[in-house]
Amino acid sequence: MVDLTRAQESPAFPAVARPTVAWGRPKPGFFGLLLLSVTVFYIFLPMIAVFLYGLATTWTNHVTPDGYTLAHWRDSLADGRFRVVLGRSLALAIGTAVLDLLLVTPAVYWQRVRNPRIRPVIEILAAIPFSVPYAVIAFGLLPLSGTYAPSLQGTLWLLLPAHAAVAFSFAYWAIDSSMAASNVVGLSEAARTCGANVATTLTRVILPNIMPGLASGAVLAFGVSFNEVALVQILCGNRFETVPLYTLNLLKSTDADFNSLAVMTGITFAITLVLSVLVVSLNKGRAAAGGTTDAKGAPA
Amino acid sequence: MSTITIEHVSKRYGDKLALDDVSLNVHSGELIALLGSSGCGKTTLLRAIAGLIDPSAGRILFDGRDVTAVPTRMRPIGMVFQSYSLFPNMTVRQNIAFPLKVRGQSTAAIARRVDELLALIGLGEWADRHPSQLSGGQQQRTALARALAPDPAVLLLDEPLSALDAVVRLHLRDEIRRIQQSIRTTALLVTHDQSEALAVADRVVVMRQGRIEQLATPASLYETPTTAFSASFIGNRNALNLPVRDGRIRLCGTIEIATALTTPRALVFVRSEDVRRSNDASGQAATIENRIFEGSTTRFYLTIPTDDGPLHVKADWPSRETDELRSGDTINVVIDPRDAHVFPG
Amino acid sequence: MSHHAQATGSGRYTAAARTLSIGERAKALFVDWSLALPLIVMASLLLIAPALSMVWSSFAGEDGHFTLANWAKTFSSAASQHAMENSLLLAATVATLSTLFGTPLSWMISRMARWSRSFHLGILNVAANFSGIGLGFAYVAALGTYGMVTLAFQNVGLGFTGLPQSSFTGLVLAYCYSNVPLFVLLSLPVMSLLRDEWWEAAQTSAATRWQFWRYIGAPVLMPFILADWLLIFTWSAGMYGLPVALVGEKPGAFRLVTVEMYRSLYGSFFGDHRMPVYAVLLMCLAAVSLLTNRWIMRRGTRWLT
Numbered sequence: 001m002v003d004l005t006r007a008q009e010s011p012a013f014p015a016v017a018r019p020t021v022a023w024g025r026p027k028p029g030f031f032g033l034l035l036l037s038v039t040v041f042y043i044f045l046p047m048i049a050v051f052l053y054g055l056a057t058t059w060t061n062h063v064t065p066d067g068y069t070l071a072h073w074r075d076s077l078a079d080g081r082f083r084v085v086l087g088r089s090l091a092l093a094i095g096t097a098v099l100d101l102l103l104v105t106p107a108v109y110w111q112r113v114r115n116p117r118i119r120p121v122i123e124i125l126a127a128i129p130f131s132v133p134y135a136v137i138a139f140g141l142l143p144l145s146g147t148y149a150p151s152l153q154g155t156l157w158l159l160l161p162a163h164a165a166v167a168f169s170f171a172y173w174a175i176d177s178s179m180a181a182s183n184v185v186g187l188s189e190a191a192r193t194c195g196a197n198v199a200t201t202l203t204r205v206i207l208p209n210i211m212p213g214l215a216s217g218a219v220l221a222f223g224v225s226f227n228e229v230a231l232v233q234i235l236c237g238n239r240f241e242t243v244p245l246y247t248l249n250l251l252k253s254t255d256a257d258f259n260s261l262a263v264m265t266g267i268t269f270a271i272t273l274v275l276s277v278l279v280v281s282l283n284k285g286r287a288a289a290g291g292t293t294d295a296k297g298a299p300a
Numbered sequence: 301m302s303t304i305t306i307e308h309v310s311k312r313y314g315d316k317l318a319l320d321d322v323s324l325n326v327h328s329g330e331l332i333a334l335l336g337s338s339g340c341g342k343t344t345l346l347r348a349i350a351g352l353i354d355p356s357a358g359r360i361l362f363d364g365r366d367v368t369a370v371p372t373r374m375r376p377i378g379m380v381f382q383s384y385s386l387f388p389n390m391t392v393r394q395n396i397a398f399p400l401k402v403r404g405q406s407t408a409a410i411a412r413r414v415d416e417l418l419a420l421i422g423l424g425e426w427a428d429r430h431p432s433q434l435s436g437g438q439q440q441r442t443a444l445a446r447a448l449a450p451d452p453a454v455l456l457l458d459e460p461l462s463a464l465d466a467v468v469r470l471h472l473r474d475e476i477r478r479i480q481q482s483i484r485t486t487a488l489l490v491t492h493d494q495s496e497a498l499a500v501a502d503r504v505v506v507m508r509q510g511r512i513e514q515l516a517t518p519a520s521l522y523e524t525p526t527t528a529f530s531a532s533f534i535g536n537r538n539a540l541n542l543p544v545r546d547g548r549i550r551l552c553g554t555i556e557i558a559t560a561l562t563t564p565r566a567l568v569f570v571r572s573e574d575v576r577r578s579n580d581a582s583g584q585a586a587t588i589e590n591r592i593f594e595g596s597t598t599r600f601y602l603t604i605p606t607d608d609g610p611l612h613v614k615a616d617w618p619s620r621e622t623d624e625l626r627s628g629d630t631i632n633v634v635i636d637p638r639d640a641h642v643f644p645g
Numbered sequence: 646m647s648h649h650a651q652a653t654g655s656g657r658y659t660a661a662a663r664t665l666s667i668g669e670r671a672k673a674l675f676v677d678w679s680l681a682l683p684l685i686v687m688a689s690l691l692l693i694a695p696a697l698s699m700v701w702s703s704f705a706g707e708d709g710h711f712t713l714a715n716w717a718k719t720f721s722s723a724a725s726q727h728a729m730e731n732s733l734l735l736a737a738t739v740a741t742l743s744t745l746f747g748t749p750l751s752w753m754i755s756r757m758a759r760w761s762r763s764f765h766l767g768i769l770n771v772a773a774n775f776s777g778i779g780l781g782f783a784y785v786a787a788l789g790t791y792g793m794v795t796l797a798f799q800n801v802g803l804g805f806t807g808l809p810q811s812s813f814t815g816l817v818l819a820y821c822y823s824n825v826p827l828f829v830l831l832s833l834p835v836m837s838l839l840r841d842e843w844w845e846a847a848q849t850s851a852a853t854r855w856q857f858w859r860y861i862g863a864p865v866l867m868p869f870i871l872a873d874w875l876l877i878f879t880w881s882a883g884m885y886g887l888p889v890a891l892v893g894e895k896p897g898a899f900r901l902v903t904v905e906m907y908r909s910l911y912g913s914f915f916g917d918h919r920m921p922v923y924a925v926l927l928m929c930l931a932a933v934s935l936l937t938n939r940w941i942m943r944r945g946t947r948w949l950t
Contacts, residue, residue: 035753039825040765045787045794046787050782062800103687107684114677115678117677118678125689128692128696130935131879131880131883133882133927134885135903135924136883136906136928143702144698161687161691165690233907234910247778247779251782251890261782261786262786265783265786268779269771276767372848372849373853389864389865389948398850399850402852430948447849450851
């Protein structure tokens with residue numbers, strides 16, 4: 001998942017007064033509109049194809065299917081393997097999101113209010129999953145776990161932390177920028193001068209203020225885990241079939257059932273869409289906040 | 301240098317009227333200050349003259365030629381922006397040379413003109429720095445030089461000093477005046493600072509809610525504001541809301557002003573330096589509520605008891621002559637009715 | 646805000662450490678790092694350790710001793726050379742196309758009104774994240790032999806039989822699906838560096854739109870665009886799910902480094918020794934790209950702050 005929070009932040013400038021009246025924005029020209037529509041069309045095209053395949057009776061040689069039916073959706077959702085796979089993926093993604101929140105939130109809070117030296121360490125770690133392919137991490141973990149923790153091999157107890165590790169950077173940027181935006185240092189100091197202890201400060205002051213950041217961090221981590229295939233395939237293989245792995249296996253099988261594939265892909269897409277809408281709406285009203293450090297410090 | 305004629309210009313944003321039928325004549329070589337609080341339309345007017353926005357109605361003429369439909373880059377203008385708007389990838393020299401370069405001038409001509417301008421603004425030794433390496437004042441000088449480079453007929457200054465600190469602001473203010481006078485270009489300066497407007501302008505346009513409230517020279521604006529808004533905006537004035545009885549306003553005690561007003565109440569403006577101490581028993585007794593030392597003058601907050609209740613007045617007096625006065629003291633003050641400006645209340 | 650807080654934070658930390666005994670100092674050090682420790686330990690174990698283990702494997706022979714044989718064999722094999730060349734070529738093509746299409750898109754979106762920007766960002770965000778196996782299938786469903794577009798072309802009488810999904814062109818088209826949107830999302834913050842006032846100042850200096858882009862827009866944005874090109878390049882070279890879905894085990898198909906790594910999972914006769922070498926190569930690419938990216942960003946923002 002790509003972190004939209006950073007995409008929406010405009011790097012701050014030396015404080016200069018900005019015009020208060022909207023002077024009107026430049027409108028995209030003809031070629032701009034053309035490029036924009038072609039892009040939107042190109043993005044929607046495969047999605048439409050997937051959607052139609054999921055509803056098609058047969059589809060031989062026309063632009064649209066020969067007939068429509070809900071049978072594939074009904075059959076797929078009734079299929080035991082399909083349901084297990086979907087439930088497993090959702091559980092894994094939720095687990096990843098929760099684990100990341102539990103690990104990242106205290107670390108970011110501590111880095112901001114107590115020890116700024118934590119920041120460079122976490123930033124280096126956060127840069128790894130952005131640039132090193134997950135497959136490389138997976139292939140590296142395979143022999144390591146074989147040597148030091150053979151009992152974990154092929155189990156959820158290796159996969160879940162691995163997903164949390166590659167997804168944490170997304171949660172990190174979301175939570176860090178929301179802590180910057182809501183000025184947790186100032187809030188903590190203000191709460192202390194009001195006589196609040198650490199626990200009260202956290203639960204009554206800090207958490208409510210960074211809730212949008214936590215939510216979008218969780219959504220991002222969820223998305224990474226739900227769409228991830230390299231770690232799942234390499235660390236667990238078919239012992240732990242998730243949605244992407246199931247899709248891949250179907251796609252690879254000689255008698256690929258396009259309709260059933262379309263249903264699974266449609267569900268994946270719908271979940272991605274919901275997550276994106278969530279991220280965009282969670283970040284509404286924070287566009288101007290955040291500050292330069294986030295934009296510049298981001299590795300990607 | 302050229303004259304600017306603004307004829308019935310309006311600008312509408314949605315249902316908000318940013319400029320409401322503004323007409324104005326700027327003489328050749330004159331510096332006019334557009335003065336008003338934020339949102340009064342002064343910047344909108346300047347941007348309309350620059351062509352950065354299109355007026356919803358009306359015409360703008362340079363030397364009698366209608367430029368309303370002429371794009372910004374074809375207008376004979378130079379503009380200085382509030383936030384400098386220097387191009388960050390260019391040095392001081394390149395920034396100043398830019399308007400000449402895009403006009404296709406020869407390298408030698410550009411170099412000559414840039415050196416001239418560097419001397420004029422005194423940034424010769426900084427010529428090869430980037431804007432981020434300059435102080436705010438130096439950046440604004442560079443912006444001024446860039447605006448002046450093509451020898452524009454009209455110089456437009458949009459709050460050029462508001463992002464600077466007080467000392468630099470005063471210095472640069474006087475320098476803008478010096479440079480404008482030495483090259484005699486027609487200039488418009490937008491500002492919300494009355495002292496800036498009074499100091500540099502030949503004439504001042506006071507704007508309010510998209511309209512011109514008053515157009516006058518700095519001295520006459522200061523001495524004889526023609527509207528209550530001008531009076532409240534220019535100078536440190538006491539605004540006293542008093543009843544009118546039988547064509548007379550009783551300021552306090554024996555001090556009365558004759559007026560032709562028929563409204564039940566009047567707004568009386570008296571500058572704080574026009575509230576004077578009287579050395580004898582004449583005048584009104586006033587109690588000092590508070591005193592604020594401001595350097596050469598000290599501000600006194602006074603309460604004068606009247607039949608209509610206590611009157612709160614502020615007065616500015618030279619600090620050296622008022623050393624002995626303390627809060628709680630009672631003194632005598634006089635106000636000359638000729639120093640009061642009366643408007644309907 | 647945060648800089649100030651950082652200064653006082655570290656000041657307090659060093660001042661306290663100087664006057665304390667070793668035991669107390671260790672305790673203070675522990676408290677300073679405590680809440681971040683779980684994250685740091687876990688991320689190090691799961692991100693840094695595997696990377697180091699790959700480096701070690703790439704230099705380890707079958708007997709566990711240090712050897713350069715893996716590297717030598719990989720680089721001397723024609724198939725491996727092909728895979729590496731193809732991966733770099735594909736990544737460079739995708740990054741270049743993403744930059745060419747993404748930059749104007751990003752510029753337009755940065756200048757849009759709020760709701761319209763949210764709408765387009767939402768769509769791009771979906772596309773950027775819909776990059777794995779699902780996209781692989783969706784791509785086949787649209788452009789494959791029985792894909793919707795293929796059928797549409799055939800219906801209007803064009804002899805289009807679908808893009809071979811494992812061809813270079815096919816892969817480029819599929820990669821661009823998520824990488825053009827990704828480029829837009831990455832470059833969007835940079836677009837706000839280009840301030841509207843500069844365009845106004847250029848206009849009052851008599852510059853045309855072309856002159857504005859030539860002298861101001863392009864020089865200011867160029868370093869950041871290059872940095873984003875580099876990130877897309879690295880990202881594309883390391884993409885795994887999509888090429889595995891599109892190319893997979895098809896014999897004689899287009900060779901890519903990540904696909905070769907996938908194949909090594911299932912058949913040792915492909916040569917297990919190559920896989921760690923590939924992994925280390927991708928890691929080096931990532932490291933170089935990341936460092937260059939940071940360096941360019943620092944240089945690029947130097948003018949601006």
